[in-house]
Amino acid sequence: MKIGFFGAGKMAEGILSAIPNKRDVVMAEKVSARAKELKARYGVRVTDDLKVVAKAAELIFLAVRPQDVDAVAAEVKPLVGAKTTIVSIVAGKTLKKLRAAFGTKVRLVRVMPNLALRAKAGMCAICPGPKVPQAAVKAVEAILGGAGATVVLKEKDFDAVTALSGSGPAYFAYMEEAMAEGGVKLGLKPAVARLLAEQTMYGTAKFLRESGMDLGAFIAGVCTKGGTTAAGMVKLAAPSFKKTVAATLAAAARRSAELA
Numbered sequence: 001m002k003i004g005f006f007g008a009g010k011m012a013e014g015i016l017s018a019i020p021n022k023r024d025v026v027m028a029e030k031v032s033a034r035a036k037e038l039k040a041r042y043g044v045r046v047t048d049d050l051k052v053v054a055k056a057a058e059l060i061f062l063a064v065r066p067q068d069v070d071a072v073a074a075e076v077k078p079l080v081g082a083k084t085t086i087v088s089i090v091a092g093k094t095l096k097k098l099r100a101a102f103g104t105k106v107r108l109v110r111v112m113p114n115l116a117l118r119a120k121a122g123m124c125a126i127c128p129g130p131k132v133p134q135a136a137v138k139a140v141e142a143i144l145g146g147a148g149a150t151v152v153l154k155e156k157d158f159d160a161v162t163a164l165s166g167s168g169p170a171y172f173a174y175m176e177e178a179m180a181e182g183g184v185k186l187g188l189k190p191a192v193a194r195l196l197a198e199q200t201m202y203g204t205a206k207f208l209r210e211s212g213m214d215l216g217a218f219i220a221g222v223c224t225k226g227g228t229t230a231a232g233m234v235k236l237a238a239p240s241f242k243k244t245v246a247a248t249l250a251a252a253a254r255r256s257a258e259l260a
């Protein structure tokens, strides 16, 4: 199956890197330096003409910024038909808006990815539009599954997904920054503090994923009575922390709904 990309930016590269056979891929990118870079790095075909991709590929990732979607759609609409599946990773573009832009014939799938797919550890929520055959959904899951975890969800969940896993990498990096800065205040060198914070977050997430352990039981297990973690937890577990996190996600979800 030929796989296409409208736009070959950061997120497109993350998905591309997980596709085993790059000879099946054709990308459209208007920045020529970027096109050259991807050709050199992956040996992939890159054109500056969206129509080439629209004609050649059956499954096409829409990976331009939200403000560019209508222009892309206007150009390719006559060329994408009932056998084309467009997989949009564009934040805030609902299936309804995509349908209005690309027309009623084409199959549409909406995906909310996150930046971690650039490290093959992304989180992608997938929502197939009506009448998308199961085989096409499976193909999308297989491609994105190569770049991390996937989950199929209803579109009504997408504002929450955008807030949690879409925006989440920035919130995690902020937590890492806070931990590292706390380490520096205790006398560690900044690079050492960052390594300690990052590896601790990475290793904890890895362990929790692999063990599937209950979060409360894990925390209780680390917080032995009278110990160091318990002393710190008294500060962290003040009600304001979880409230702040919940308010953070709520603000992001509200903004996602406004943009949709």
Ligand SMILES: NC(=O)c1ccc[n+]([C@@H]2O[C@H](COP(=O)([O-])OP(=O)(O)OC[C@H]3O[C@@H](n4cnc5c(N)ncnc54)[C@H](OP(=O)(O)O)[C@@H]3O)[C@@H](O)[C@H]2O)c1
Pocket: 006, 007, 008, 009, 010, 011, 012, 028, 029, 030, 031, 034, 048, 050, 063, 064, 065, 066, 068, 071, 072, 089, 090, 091, 092, 112, 113, 114, 115, 166
């Ligand atoms: N970054 C994230 O964490 C994240 C998370 C979830 C979803 N997303 C979504 O992913 C999408 C892509 O984001 P990104 O960060 O990968 O953006 P990006 O790096 O800016 O990549 C988009 C690329 O598409 C090119 N382009 C625009 N119009 C084109 C056209 N008509 N023909 C060919 N190429 C065209 C752009 O060129 P110009 O720069 O010249 O316009 C740019 O190189 C966005 O819609 C975003 O909402 C991103």
